[in-house]
Amino acid sequence: xxxxxxxxxxxxxxxxxxxxxxxxxxxxxxxxxxxxxxxxxxxxxxxxxxxxxxxxxxxxxxxxxxxxxxxxxxxxxxxxxxxxxxxxxxxxxxxxxxxxxxxxxxxxxxxxxxxxxxxxxxxxxxxxxxxxxxxxxxxxxxxxxxxxxxxxxxxxxxxxxxxxxxxxxxxxxxxxxxxxxxxxxxxxxxxxxxxxxxxxxxxxxxxxxxxxxxxxxxxxxxxxxxxxxxxxxxxxxxxxxxxxxxxxxxxxxxxxxxxxxxxxxxxxxxxxxxxxxxxxxxxxxxxxxxxxxxxxxxxxxxxxxxxxxxxxxxxxxxxx
Amino acid sequence: xxxxxxxxxxxxxxxxxxxxxxxxxxxxxxxxxxxxxxxxxxxxxxxxxxxxxxxxxxxxxxxxxxxxxxxxxxxxxxxxxxxxxxxxxxxxxxxxxxxxxxxxxxxxxxxxxxxxxxxxxxxxxxxxxxxxxxxxxxxxxxxxxxxxxxxxxxxxxxxxxxxxxxxxxxxxxxxxxxxxxxxxxxxxxxxxxxxxxxxxxxxxxxxxxxxxxxxxxxxxxxxxxxxxxxxxxxxxxxxxxxxxxxxxxxxxxxxxxxxxxxxxxxxxxxxxxxxxxxxxxxxxxxxxxxxxxxxxxxxxxxxxxxxxxxxxxxxxxxxx
Numbered sequence: 001x002x003x004x005x006x007x008x009x010x011x012x013x014x015x016x017x018x019x020x021x022x023x024x025x026x027x028x029x030x031x032x033x034x035x036x037x038x039x040x041x042x043x044x045x046x047x048x049x050x051x052x053x054x055x056x057x058x059x060x061x062x063x064x065x066x067x068x069x070x071x072x073x074x075x076x077x078x079x080x081x082x083x084x085x086x087x088x089x090x091x092x093x094x095x096x097x098x099x100x101x102x103x104x105x106x107x108x109x110x111x112x113x114x115x116x117x118x119x120x121x122x123x124x125x126x127x128x129x130x131x132x133x134x135x136x137x138x139x140x141x142x143x144x145x146x147x148x149x150x151x152x153x154x155x156x157x158x159x160x161x162x163x164x165x166x167x168x169x170x171x172x173x174x175x176x177x178x179x180x181x182x183x184x185x186x187x188x189x190x191x192x193x194x195x196x197x198x199x200x201x202x203x204x205x206x207x208x209x210x211x212x213x214x215x216x217x218x219x220x221x222x223x224x225x226x227x228x229x230x231x232x233x234x235x236x237x238x239x240x241x242x243x244x245x246x247x248x249x250x251x252x253x254x255x256x257x258x259x260x261x262x263x264x265x266x267x268x269x270x271x272x273x274x275x276x277x278x279x280x281x282x283x284x285x286x287x288x289x290x291x292x293x294x295x296x297x298x299x300x301x302x303x304x305x306x307x308x309x310x311x312x313x314x315x316x317x318x319x320x
Numbered sequence: 321x322x323x324x325x326x327x328x329x330x331x332x333x334x335x336x337x338x339x340x341x342x343x344x345x346x347x348x349x350x351x352x353x354x355x356x357x358x359x360x361x362x363x364x365x366x367x368x369x370x371x372x373x374x375x376x377x378x379x380x381x382x383x384x385x386x387x388x389x390x391x392x393x394x395x396x397x398x399x400x401x402x403x404x405x406x407x408x409x410x411x412x413x414x415x416x417x418x419x420x421x422x423x424x425x426x427x428x429x430x431x432x433x434x435x436x437x438x439x440x441x442x443x444x445x446x447x448x449x450x451x452x453x454x455x456x457x458x459x460x461x462x463x464x465x466x467x468x469x470x471x472x473x474x475x476x477x478x479x480x481x482x483x484x485x486x487x488x489x490x491x492x493x494x495x496x497x498x499x500x501x502x503x504x505x506x507x508x509x510x511x512x513x514x515x516x517x518x519x520x521x522x523x524x525x526x527x528x529x530x531x532x533x534x535x536x537x538x539x540x541x542x543x544x545x546x547x548x549x550x551x552x553x554x555x556x557x558x559x560x561x562x563x564x565x566x567x568x569x570x571x572x573x574x575x576x577x578x579x580x581x582x583x584x585x586x587x588x589x590x591x592x593x594x595x596x597x598x599x600x601x602x603x604x605x606x607x608x609x610x611x612x613x614x615x616x617x618x619x620x621x622x623x624x625x626x627x628x629x630x631x632x633x634x635x636x637x638x639x640x
Binding site for chain 1: 338342345346454455456457460461464465466467468469589590591592594595602604609610611612613614615616617618619620621623624627630631634635638
């Protein structure tokens with residue numbers, strides 16, 4: 001199976017390394033890489049990890065046509081306000097009857113219902129396991145292991161930067177020092193305000209709500225408050241009472257649709273949500289038949305995001 | 321699809337109620353129920369929730385033949401020392417080319433490798449999702465959502481009774497009072513010593529290790545220590561240091577095979593394992609590609625065990 005990568009930053013490179021290391025098990029090859037910064041690389045026999053980039057294709061459409069790929073892997077940076085340009089890339093792939101795998105939460109946070117419909121009409125698969133919990137299964141968990149189950153709502157710690165910043169501030173560091181620590185861990189969005197102000201968490205909340213609860217929302221519909229007003233003093237005061245803070249995403253079905261919010265919440269340090277530390281994420285799914293099921297991703301790194309992409313590519317290969 | 325139930329206790333009845341409530345979605349019917357205590361009930365058109373039991377079939381083989389079922393659902397009580405009589409029931413079903421779903425951990429804890437081989441040779445499916453984490457996916461999680469992943473080891477809080485007893489003793493109650501509380505919650509094995517002495521945890525540990533790590537062990541191979549010597553005084557002393565105890569199952573691949581143990585461990589109250597409270601279970605899977613992934617089942621009851629069985633029956637129907 002031939003893959004075309006759009007974007008080749010940390011996640012794209014980790015994915016290429018993972019494919020290389022698993023070539024004996026999964027015979028996929030990357031026949032094209034297209035980036036705004038480096039240009040375009042193409043080779044029908046498969047590109048190396050450090051390919052020679054030529055001048056960029058004039059547009060993603062041209063790149064996809066020349067790649068001859070079966071699957072587009074979309075790993076460009078997120079614009080949480082619009083979901084672009086990833087949404088346009090995905091439509092370009094669908095128009096060429098290419099399957100799509102993305103690590104970019106923007107498209108499902110902004111345009112899930114439309115993209116699902118377009119993928120179905122094109123007869124291709126659209127997968128995005130890596131978007132919310134990196135390598136830990138969430139969408140595939142519900143799809144493959146919980147038949148007949150209706151998800152009623154969820155609660156999660158989905159943004160790593162804010163957790164790292166809260167932990168740093170609990171040690172007496174400033175918010176800015178906390179952001180620096182998160183950046184060194186490689187978990188922070190290009191613009192850290194997206195994390196601190198809650199946009200990243202809102203995008204993940206919208207993505208989950210769209211896919212699992214048919215919410216039909218965008219991140220702009222999620223009432224969101226970030227951690228910008230949190231201080232080391234407030235955290236020290238809470239610590240004396242055995243409490244801490246996490247940026248919590250909540251969603252539940254109501255009589256009139258889906259209720260959503262992202263907000264810093266004060267939690268006992270013994271709360272399962274509070275035990276999400278460092279880059280760890282925790283999602284609790286409330287269901288009708290299977291009770292409340294949690295998925296925890298412990299200290300994931302970019303290699304786990306890459307695995308989330310690989311698991312989707314494998315799923316596509318299996319269903320072909 | 322026609323189902324034959326062997327055993328009709330709390331789990332079997334909850335499963336029958338669940339099928340009844342989901343009949344519109346999943347058109348399965350129970351054509352036979354066989355129990356040591358009540359006798360045998362048979363009806364090709366489907367049995368009601370409170371069937372009329374006639375005299376027991378002379379043996380499980382006779383019952384299975386008369387049920388005409390496609391799938392045997394095995395829900396007899398556990399004997400953790402031998403895995404019987406469930407193992408014999410399962411072999412009887414395989415001999416009739418019936419698929420098998422069980423909530424009974426004994427067979428995979430004692431005879432996984434042999435039963436897997438026998439199922440393959442008979443061309444039938446053998447499923448057991450409910451055995452370790454009730455309705456939360458563990459085996460199906462690895463099978464369907466983590467392609468290409470090698471599980472390297474696991475750590476878990478898998479026995480509910482000991483957690484309930486530890487919590488009761490932390491409130492100053494005696495162990496016996498804790499056992500009574502667990503019994504009222506319906507989570508305790510018929511003989512509570514199986515829980516307190518760690519046999520139930522050892523059986524789950526062996527089951528997971530056999531399926532996920534190819535360990536080829538029985539519960540007797542798991543070095544096991546229970547919570548029998550724990551006291552309210554010791555727990556009070558630990559609580560003053562911000563610590564508590566859980567009965568922890570551990571397994572990991574080593575150069576020479578698989579290392580296993582079940583033991584009460586002292587943990588900070590903020591440890592993710594310590595946040596498994598009441599009947600909740602938590603399993604952390606350490607993997608090569610997906611990092612460490614946790615599955616949490618929050619306060620499951622018998623309805624969730626029933627759902628675990630249903631999810632297996634649905635998986636069989638889908639793969640037919």
